[in-house]
Amino acid sequence: MAKKRERKGTAAPASRIVTTADAVVGTLVAHGIDTLYALPGVQNDDLFDTLFKTADNLRTVHTRHEQGASLMALGAALATGRPQAYAVVPGPGFLNAATGLLVAYAMNAPVLGLVGQIRHAHIGRGLGHLHEIRDQAGVIKRLVDHTELIRGPERASRQTALALRAMRTGRPGPAVLECAVDVWGKSGKVALQPPLALPSPKIDADAVRRAARILGAAKRPMIVCGGGAQDASAEVTTLSALLQAPVLAYRRGRGVLDSRNPLSVTLPLGHELWGEADAVLAVGTRLLIQLREWAERDIAIVRIDANPEEHHRWRRPKVALTGDAKPILQSLLAELPAHNIKRAVRRAEMEERQAKWRKRLANMAPQLAFLEAIRAELPEDGIFVDEVTQLGFAARLAFHVYKPRTFLSPGYQDPLGWGFAAALGAQDARRDVPVLSITGDGGFLYTATELATAMRHRIPLTTVVFNDGAYGNVRRIQQERFGNRLIASDLTNPDFVVFGRSFGAEAERAHTPEQLRRALRRAFARRDGPTLIEVRVGELPSPWEFIHLGRVRVV
Numbered sequence: 001m002a003k004k005r006e007r008k009g010t011a012a013p014a015s016r017i018v019t020t021a022d023a024v025v026g027t028l029v030a031h032g033i034d035t036l037y038a039l040p041g042v043q044n045d046d047l048f049d050t051l052f053k054t055a056d057n058l059r060t061v062h063t064r065h066e067q068g069a070s071l072m073a074l075g076a077a078l079a080t081g082r083p084q085a086y087a088v089v090p091g092p093g094f095l096n097a098a099t100g101l102l103v104a105y106a107m108n109a110p111v112l113g114l115v116g117q118i119r120h121a122h123i124g125r126g127l128g129h130l131h132e133i134r135d136q137a138g139v140i141k142r143l144v145d146h147t148e149l150i151r152g153p154e155r156a157s158r159q160t161a162l163a164l165r166a167m168r169t170g171r172p173g174p175a176v177l178e179c180a181v182d183v184w185g186k187s188g189k190v191a192l193q194p195p196l197a198l199p200s201p202k203i204d205a206d207a208v209r210r211a212a213r214i215l216g217a218a219k220r221p222m223i224v225c226g227g228g229a230q231d232a233s234a235e236v237t238t239l240s241a242l243l244q245a246p247v248l249a250y251r252r253g254r255g256v257l258d259s260r261n262p263l264s265v266t267l268p269l270g271h272e273l274w275g276e277a278d279a280v281l282a283v284g285t286r287l288l289i290q291l292r293e294w295a296e297r298d299i300a301i302v303r304i305d306a307n308p309e310e311h312h313r314w315r316r317p318k319v320a321l322t323g324d325a326k327p328i329l330q331s332l333l334a335e336l337p338a339h340n341i342k343r344a345v346r347r348a349e350m351e352e353r354q355a356k357w358r359k360r361l362a363n364m365a366p367q368l369a370f371l372e373a374i375r376a377e378l379p380e381d382g383i384f385v386d387e388v389t390q391l392g393f394a395a396r397l398a399f400h401v402y403k404p405r406t407f408l409s410p411g412y413q414d415p416l417g418w419g420f421a422a423a424l425g426a427q428d429a430r431r432d433v434p435v436l437s438i439t440g441d442g443g444f445l446y447t448a449t450e451l452a453t454a455m456r457h458r459i460p461l462t463t464v465v466f467n468d469g470a471y472g473n474v475r476r477i478q479q480e481r482f483g484n485r486l487i488a489s490d491l492t493n494p495d496f497v498v499f500g501r502s503f504g505a506e507a508e509r510a511h512t513p514e515q516l517r518r519a520l521r522r523a524f525a526r527r528d529g530p531t532l533i534e535v536r537v538g539e540l541p542s543p544w545e546f547i548h549l550g551r552v553r554v555v
């Protein structure tokens, strides 16, 4: 992983006369942000002039649609675990980028949006300025926890540092700074604000002890990981071994425990194990599927979450620990040996149960064969970016993930089209590893024009489009539940190979998993630009029996 470049400056910095834009960009650089995903326009011209002058410290990657900019920043944030930023014009630019903001909020991802504004004095007057939107600040406030309007150069640096701190404090997430067209270029006396210290909440030692007692005494403990566990892989791995506890991850928690560890499970086997568990440790997960669909009455639940509001949404857990997973799990690991009972080693049992589920999942044979081809070629630390497509649904259940932050799945928003753009951002920020985007023919055309961005900025992303000529998911529902009354689910597609080549990308077609492997080998060897691979598929078997699994416990 790229090394963290955040500098912890403490000495009072000297003041200089600079513009608001200089102050904001200088502060981003001081926080280790080296790329801005952006699309220019008149309200932000002074910002872009600063970006021209500071190009050595901060690259500007310009996209072809603002949705591409915000989703690229999101993908970069997810792949690196570090804050990322995008810049867009107000009104339509802001709204075009709103999907990225929405998904970043849902995924607790640290993404900063710099959003332009009309003339400062005219904000809120409804005069009909170019790109004016009624109460832009109010719309933004509904989408993010932290937003401010920058009013001039003097406070701009501090406001930027505060936004960047808010993005990593408590529940992480996006923030937005608005700045008016006549403010970016204003000069004033500015002292650049070094990064502000992040608060580290005190760990509740008593709660840790209670958690250790519950988990230590459990006969069949289980761990459930969400996105909040991504930076605690080592701790979860040790804890799982100590407790002989299976670790369930469905989407955002994949890779926290290596899939090759027989205790690492996805939904269907996790569902079965949930039915047997007497205690559960939930790490950085909303537990929505488990609590809503599987039921939990007689399980002792210990929750670790950065967001104190998350613990009690469904039912009060036995123990609630608030803060980052890593330090809390370290305290738990220190406390556990004093309370931990002896349990049988579950390796053989888990291997057998994994094998049984692999056989059942073979109902999705065509998807699994393509996923195996991808896994065979994608290096261990290569990044797989999921989409709302048949291959994605199967991947969430069956794709093997070996390391944290190498399976990027979009969380509960599940927005079609996120995958290609987020994957571009991931590949841009992680040039050292191959990134693979899978997408349906429907999802791909949402953001496919960013192929031009991939060419312009030489982003070596590999994209596999699984083309079934349909919004296949919708079509299957219409077939199965609506008497085959097909409406708005068939698609007329371009020739994807010709389409890809027209941008200058490498493009080819693969018909079989074996052909896909060869195509991927060629694609991963290429590091100077994007590759598009089309795989034509027919109607694919449904994944839903493995996802909506129903109750396993009495309520």
Ligand SMILES: Cc1ncc(C[n+]2csc(CCOP(=O)(O)OP(=O)(O)O)c2C)c(N)n1
Binding pocket: 388, 389, 390, 391, 414, 415, 416, 439, 440, 441, 442, 443, 444, 466, 468, 470, 471, 472, 473, 474
């Ligand atoms: C922004 C957005 N709009 C609509 C949907 C609803 N939706 C879910 S899956 C799907 C069809 C996906 O088609 P495609 O990308 O071709 O994948 P396939 O199911 O065919 O593999 C649609 C329209 C969505 N998830 N996100």
Ligand SMILES: [Mg+2]
Binding pocket: 440, 441, 442, 466, 467, 468, 469, 470, 471, 472, 473
């Ligand atoms: Mg499709």
